Amino acid sequence: MAIPLLPAPRRKTRQVKVGPFVIGGGEPIRVQSMTATDTADAAATISQIRALADAGCEIVRLTVNTPAAAQALPEIRKATAGIPLVADIHFNARLAIEAAPYVDKIRINPGNIGDEENIRAVVERANEFDLPIRVGVNQGSLERDIALKFGGRENGNLISPPEAGYSAEALVESALRNIEILERHGFTRTIISVKSSNVPLMVRAYRLLAEACDYPLHLGVTEAGVKDNSNIKSSIGIGALLLDGIGDTLRVSIAARANDEKVEEVRTGFKILQALGLRRFGIEVISCPTCGRESQGFNTAKIAREIERIHAGRTKPLRVAVMGCIVNGPGEAADADFGVIAAGKAARIYRKGELIESQVPYENVIARLGELIAAVDDES
Ligand code: SF4
Known part of the structure; x- marks a missing residue:
C-alpha cells in the first residue's frame, strides 16, 4: 500500500x-x-x-x-x-x-x-x-x-x-x-x-x-x-x-x-x-539537541535561545539552523536561510546552504548573524 x-x-x-x-x-x-x-x-x-x-x-x-x-x-x-x-x-x-x-x-x-x-x-x-x-x-x-x-x-x-x-x-x-x-x-x-x-x-x-x-x-x-x-x-x-x-x-x-x-x-x-510546512511566519530556529560531540566553546542551546529571543517579534519568515558540530550541520543548514555550524574552534556561517563565512569566533556568532540578517532584510 x-x-x-x-x-x-x-x-x-x-x-x-x-x-x-x-x-x-x-x-x-x-x-x-x-x-x-x-x-x-x-x-x-x-x-x-x-x-x-x-x-x-x-x-x-x-x-x-x-x-x-x-x-x-x-x-x-x-x-x-x-x-x-x-x-x-x-x-x-x-x-x-x-x-x-x-x-x-x-x-x-x-x-x-x-x-x-x-x-x-x-x-x-x-x-x-x-x-x-x-x-x-x-x-x-x-x-x-x-x-x-x-x-x-x-x-x-x-x-x-x-x-x-x-x-x-x-x-x-x-x-x-x-x-x-x-x-x-x-x-x-x-x-x-x-x-x-x-x-x-x-x-x-x-x-x-x-x-x-x-x-x-x-x-x-x-x-x-x-x-x-x-x-x-x-x-x-x-x-x-x-x-x-x-x-x-x-x-x-x-x-x-x-x-x-x-x-x-x-x-x-x-x-x-x-x-507542518503549511505557512511560514517569523523566526524558526532549527537546532540540534547537542551531545558530547558539540565543539568546545560553542553553546548551541544558548545561541539558539538568543536568536529566538532577539527575533521574537519578527513576522517576516526566517529559518536559522544552529548546529553543535559538523556531523549534521551542513545538511541541516542547506534548508535554512542561515546556518551556523560549530567547526572546531570557530563557526561557519551558511546562507541557503552555501558557505559564506568561516572562522567566525564563537563569541561573535550572534552579532555577525544579526548583521547578515539585517543586510538581507534591507535587500528585500
Ligand atoms: S550536530 Fe553534532 S553536537 Fe549536535 S547533536 Fe548532532 S552530533 Fe551532537
Whole structure:
C-alpha cells in the first residue's frame, strides 16, 4: 500500500469571508486568538487586541458577555480598525444583536444560546451586516438533550450514564443540528468548531464532521491549560487534523491573562503551521539537541535561545539552523536561510546552504548573524 504524502491535500470547503480574509477553500489557514480582558474595560481590551495583532494574530475574538461589554464595542472597533474582530456570545442572543455592527463575525455556542428563535434573531442580524457565524460547539456545554443522549455532565453534575461521558458523536450531532437550523434560515456563511479538552475525542469529532459537511472548520483544543500543556495538546490535536488536510483556521488556547503571555497563543499557532510546512511566519530556529560531540566553546542551546529571543517579534519568515558540530550541520543548514555550524574552534556561517563565512569566533556568532540578517532584510 502506498503511504500518502503528508500533509494530505487540503479538504475542499466552502469559502466564508471574515473581514478581509477568506476562510476555507484552500486559502491560508488563519491564526486566531482571544482577549482575556474584561471587554467592558475598553482600554485594556484595545491594548490586548493590538498586542495580539502585533504578534501576527489575524482574527481576534473577544467576549461580549454583558451590556457593558457590548457598549464598549464602538470604542474598541474604532481603535482597532483593520483587525477582524469576533464577538463571542454565550447565553444571550440579545448581545449578539448589539455587537453585530462592530464586529466581523459572531460566534455562538449552540448549547447555551437558547431556542431556535434566538438563533433566527442572530441570523437576521448577521444578514443585516453580512457577517459570518461560527457555531462553536464545546464539550463542556452541549445541548441538554444531546448530553442526555450521549452521556456526560451538566453544570458539573452527571446527568446520563456515569460511565459514558460525552463522545465525539455528541459534538458532531450538535454541530450538524445547528448547521441545519442555520440552513433552514437560508444561512450558509458558517464556520464550525467542535472543541474538547480531550485530544483524541476532539480529533475524532473533527474528522467525523469533516466527512459530514463542507463548511470550513475552526480548529482548537479547548481548556488546554497553561503554556507547556497547551502547546503539547494543541500541537497534537490541531497538528493531527492539519496533517489530514482538515482545518481552515485555528486557535491555540493558553490559560493566561497578560498581553505578553497571551501572544504565545499566536506564536504557537504559527509554529504548528510552520512545523507542518503549511505557512511560514517569523523566526524558526532549527537546532540540534547537542551531545558530547558539540565543539568546545560553542553553546548551541544558548545561541539558539538568543536568536529566538532577539527575533521574537519578527513576522517576516526566517529559518536559522544552529548546529553543535559538523556531523549534521551542513545538511541541516542547506534548508535554512542561515546556518551556523560549530567547526572546531570557530563557526561557519551558511546562507541557503552555501558557505559564506568561516572562522567566525564563537563569541561573535550572534552579532555577525544579526548583521547578515539585517543586510538581507534591507535587500528585500
Ligand atoms: S550536530 Fe553534532 S553536537 Fe549536535 S547533536 Fe548532532 S552530533 Fe551532537
